[in-house]
C-alpha cells in the first residue's frame with residue numbers, strides 16, 4: 001500500500017464519521033466530505049489529527065471535479081453519502097427523486113471518475129447501498145431503486161478500474177444510526193423480525209467496511225450486513 005489518503009464521501013456523521021474515526025485512529029491521512037460546510041468543519045474538528053474536510057454536493061456532479069482538485073493520492077475510497085427522500089408512487093416527488101438518483105448514482109460515479117488517476121493500483125473502493133434494495137419500507141421508493149443501482153455500479157467498476165478492487169455493502173436497518181435511533185417504534189418492530197433479535201450496529205458496519213477495503217482477495221462482493229434478516 002502506498003501512503004495515499006483515505007477518502008470518505010459522506011463522512012460528517014453517523015456511519016461515515018465512524019469510518020473516518022477508525023482510519024484516523026490508525027494514523028491514516030483522512031479526507032472527509034459532506035454537503036454542508038458547517039458539518040464538514042465540525043466533523044474534521046471533532047476527529048482532529050490528520051483529518052481534513054472538503055465540501056461538495058453530489059447531486060450537482062458538475063461541481064465535483066473542482067472540489068476534489070487538491071486531494072492527492074488515494075488508497076481507500078468510501079462512498080457513504082445519502083440524502084433520503086420520502087417517496088411513493090402514489091405521491092411521487094419528482095424533484096426529490098432526481099436529487100437522490102443523481103447523488104447516489106451519477107454523483108458516486110463522478111467521484112470515482114475524477115479520482116481515478118489518483119487511485120493507487122492496490123487501492124480499494126466501497127460503495128454504500130442498503131437492504132432497502134430487497135426489503136422496501138414506507139417511503140423508500142427512490143432509496144430502494146438507487147440501492148439496487150449500486151449493485152450494477154459495483155459490477156461495472158470492477159471491470160473499469162481493474163486491478164483496483166471495488167465492493168459494496170448493504171446494511172439492514174442500523175439501529176444506533178441517527179436516522180433510525182430517532183424512530184423507536186420502527187426499531188422495536190424491525191428488531192423483533194431480525195434473527196439475531198436486534199438490529200446491526202454502526203460498529204459492525206464499520207468492521208465490515210474495513211474488511212472489504214483491506215482484504216486483498218475480496219472484489220465484486222455485495223456484502224449484506226443485516227443480522228440474517230434477509231433469510232426470512
Ligand SMILES: NC(=O)c1ccc[n+]([C@@H]2O[C@H](COP(=O)([O-])OP(=O)(O)OC[C@H]3O[C@@H](n4cnc5c(N)ncnc54)[C@H](OP(=O)(O)O)[C@@H]3O)[C@@H](O)[C@H]2O)c1
Pocket residue numbers: 009010011012013014015016033034035036037039040056057058059079080081082083103128129130131132170171172173174175177178179180
Ligand atoms: N443508517 C442506516 O440504517 C442505513 C441502512 C442501510 C443503508 N445505509 C446506507 O449507509 C450510508 C450511510 O448512512 P447514514 O445513515 O450513516 O447517513 P447519514 O447520517 O444520513 O449521513 C449522510 C452523509 O451524506 C452527506 N450528504 C448528504 N447529502 C449530500 C449531498 N447532496 N452531497 C454530498 N454529501 C451529502 C451528509 O453530509 P452533510 O452532513 O454535510 O449533510 C452526511 O455526511 C448511506 O449510503 C445509507 O444509504 C444506512
